[in-house]
Amino acid sequence: MKIKISKENLQSEFVRKVERISGETLSNCYQCGNCTGGCPVSYEMDYGPSQIIRLLQLGEEGLLMNANSMWVCVGCLQCYSRCPKCVSAANILEALRQLTLRKGTDHENVSDLPFPFLKNAPQQAIVCGFRKFVS
């Protein structure tokens, strides 16, 4: 894999949008990896939270928008809680989700959800799930 780095990519509209929506400053992250180290689901992610931030720092959009990371993040805030630089990977992943959902692309198809889930699951799981996965 080769990433092309250029001034245009570093300051792309996409990168600025992520910063604006998430309220985070990407350059604050010094890539210590603490967030990835503590994230309960990073084992399942294509790129761990710190790698997602790194790709954003490099201005690389394709790799991270195709990665599953944003859909796997459970929003537990362990990353933010221990980040020595007060960066919230959770906010950044939420921003990536928003960018997808705001385009009208759903991650979960509501009609595919199994009936028993809808019947037995706590309302909060459904409401929250909808917010995270459905536009």
Added chain:
Amino acid sequence: MKIPYYPGCTLNTVAKDFDTSAREAATVLGLELKELDQWNCCGASFPLTPDNVMGLTAPTKVLVNARKEGDTVTTLCSVCYNVLKRTNKAINDDRDRRNLINEFIEEEYDGSLQVIHFLEVLRDRIGFDKVKNLVKRPLKGIKTGTYYGCMLLRPFEDIGIDDPEAPVIFEDLLRSLGCEPVEFPNKIECCGAHLAMGNEDVVVRLSGNVMTSAIDSGADLIVTSCPLCQYNLEKSQKRLVQDTADYSGIPVLYFTQILGLALGQSEDMLGFEKNICDIRPLLKEKGV
């Protein structure tokens, strides 16, 4: 003492046990959990992106209604607690967002409410000592794994109920009921949360880790404070019991159920029969 209480949607439906056991226990403690006259769903997640003001309108409406009934509101569900408390703080701290939301919902809310969790009511308003004195059935010898999950603790700056790395509020309560809390590594790790929708494998792994690490640390029982944690743990428990030969299971209960038990409520009232792993044989075994 009367205290305005926001149940939230889940406690009104699938987590009814959580709600009723808490109300009963409160009565014993001389407290009335007064359900808000008017309330709506809080949205079940605090929007992590600060530009999402829409996500704050639902919880703000809850706060507005609660404010009409007093200066405090209490919740049982950790998620509601997290959402309401953070929303309240956001409105208090951030003038721009406050104005925007107020304009939208046509209210004048200033964030002056105090959002507290029922655990805080027990700790700070009643006192664990007093709870201890009212215990009728001390749960001696029962080793409890107190599962905090995420929403009760993080982020510390907004929630601040206890130390986010080594919280004790749960343990202190259970100790006052006669239990022996045990330390287990996963007590502050996530259960899988909303991945219940669509990614059950992750949930089973995370919730499974919570339960096995509690079992490995010698716990007889896990207590929770959130219907979603409860659901994820129980759901995973079912899978694990089915699929894993040497997994024996562990009862998972709301803390209010344990509280009710210790305060002398009858076992039948507490809905123990719904659990995958029954606590009643354990009670018998320990002779309490």
Added chain:
Amino acid sequence: MPANEMSVMDNKQAITEKQETTTAWEPKITAFVCNWCTYAGADLAGTSRMEYRPNVRIIKLPCTGRIDPLFIIKAFEKEADGVLVSGCHPGDCHYTTGNYHARRRWIAFKTLMEFVGIDMRRLHFSWVSASEAIKWVDLINNVTDEVKELGPFVEYKGLND
């Protein structure tokens, strides 16, 4: 006006031979600079043989913290069309915190100056270190040009006379 000040004025007129008659109007800029940073920076512009507008007259002080706002008002009352204050960079003050004092005073002073009707473009505050000869040159050129555009400052002249 005290006697010897009067004589200074007379003398000045005699000496400069009314430069306005031969050339176009040129602004006069008084610069209050600290001895350690900006004065040395201006010296460096000299040793490096740089060139800049000749309108500035430097008054050396130990530190910008020594600058009394009244100095600036006085300068405007007299010949100055523009005033420049320059010292060490924040954190670099020879006297550790002198330039902070100057800056704090400056903020309060700015409102006052605006209040008394001095166009803030006539008054510049800058940091020039001992090695920033180029910055000094640019500063003088910019300030001179800007003040030149504004025209002579007449409002205060002779207030004290």
Added chain:
Amino acid sequence: MSRIGVFVCQCGNNIASTVDTKKVAEEMSKMPGVVYTCDYKFMCSAPGQENLREIVKAQKLDGVVVSACSPHMHEKTFRKACESAGLNPYKCEISNIREQCSWVHHDKTKKVGTIKSIDLTRMTIERLKKNRPLKNINIPVKKRALVIGGGIAGIQAALDIADGGIEVILVEKEPSIGGNMARLSETFPTMDCSQCILTPKMVEAELHDNITIYTWSEIEKVDGYIGNFTVQIRKKAKYVDEQLCTGCGECIEKCPFKADNEFEMKLNKRKVIYTPFPQAVPNIPVIDAPHCVKIQKDKCGACAIICGPNAIDFKQKDQIITEEVGAIIVATGYQLMPNERFGEYGYGKIKDVISGLQFERLASSSGPTGGEIIRPSDGNVPKSVVFIQCVGSRDEKKGVAYCSKVCCMYTAKHTMLYKHKVHDGQSYVFYMDIRSAGKRYEEFVRRAIEHDGAMYLRGRVSRVYERNGKIVVQGADTLSGNQVEIEADMVVLATAILARDGADTLAQRLGIGYDKHKFYNEYHPKLRPVETVTGGIYLAGTCAGPMDIPDSVSMGGATASKVLGLFSSDEMSREPITAIVNRAICNACWDCLNACPYSAIEKESENDRHGNILRWLAKVNDGLCQGCGICVAACRSKCIDLQGYTDEQVYAAINAF
């Protein structure tokens, strides 16, 4: 009317090519008070100066303006020349028509340059008219030095000053000198044993004729200024008479009670009467009063019974000693951030999660385990040790933003010490960057990796917890991009280096500055790194910021050379550019006092004959005043002025434009 002479320099062609110097001189002769003008080829040349002197005398000048180069070049030259001609040197002023005029205005018609030179010279003449003769300030110097803190930096400073023939007082707050270095096992990058190189220096300091050591002592109060400090030292009660005690150690042997051993970083206990370590200097025990059963409850007394020379004295009181010194060196060192600060690393609750200094004690052959690396919890040899770097350092949220500078190096050292002692052990190091700038430092770290098999993982550790008797370290390896988990037997935290508790209080007593982390501020970080803004007070070692032993020793030596330089003459002479209070009108508002960065302004009372205070007023301490003039601008009632830059002088210059 004044009698001023104006000398316009051509500087060869440097000035003359763009300034009509003759014209400048001519115009100046028209100014009132100017009695002599001339222009001259090279004013600073020997004949130029001679000429100046002669004219000063011949014309009976009472003021001289030299229109020439920058005062930074030759102000001193011409002031000296004037002085030798009998004129007060501060009645000579320079007008800078070279750097500020001829060199920056290249107009060959000389028009621009001439006009500006005339203006500049006129302004200087008017200013000069308001100059008052000033006298240099001479301050007598007390040739004795005080060193606060007996770590390696303080010891080095004391020895170097003492070797220069100057008396030194070394004040140390612990029962022995030696500081943190005494705790170290072996030291990077050469791996020599710390005790082996430190102990001889400690003994040398103890035996040196010019050094007086006060241990178990702290600074109570500091008055005065450069050359003339009066210092009060609190010598805390040791309950042992230092004159009588022979250091036999019988009392320690006999004492039946124990307390936490701070020197061993609480890895074990020590007796209530103790010396911190066997090579302590001085080798005299102290009683830890809060834990002594005799002092607290009037029981026991075993130590007093055994002591042959009757040196134990339970009634001993703190003593205040007053010393007069001319210079002070501050060398109070550092402390480590406590492990208890890190919840995610177990809050100091997991016994086998230890700090770097605790590891030093475990590895030290004089330490509590005799140099055997074993777990504090169960005494087993750890087969897998995780070292975590940057704990609390470079952490804006829970720690400090800065880098502690030595931990990269000592962690590499720890992995080597571990490998040398536990051959079949494996060490892991979590790091963010390896900072090994220094002579032979990078090679040292590479040796740990290549030769001693340390496994370096780039990433921070998120959490450390216990699971089934193992310590689980969960972190990331950012190079592979993965979460990683290690089951360790022991974890060593390279915790941040902090300024000492109380560093701010001491700074306030001394009147020196400190940063937000309470490290002391140097005068200038590059060019005056061992001086403070307060004259006569110098900094050595880690009290100024994290550093290693070579740097601490260099700084100690550098402060000594400053002190010896200061003491090289009996008096200090300095420019009289100081503030002066108009006593008649000062209304004691203390605006000046609050503004002065050097604490040079004092409150003075005016008393009647019976000693009743009539009023207060400000007073400038010439020894401390640096002549910045901040107080002058701060005084709203205009009753303090700066000599050499008086309001009158400045207004004269403004008016003359």
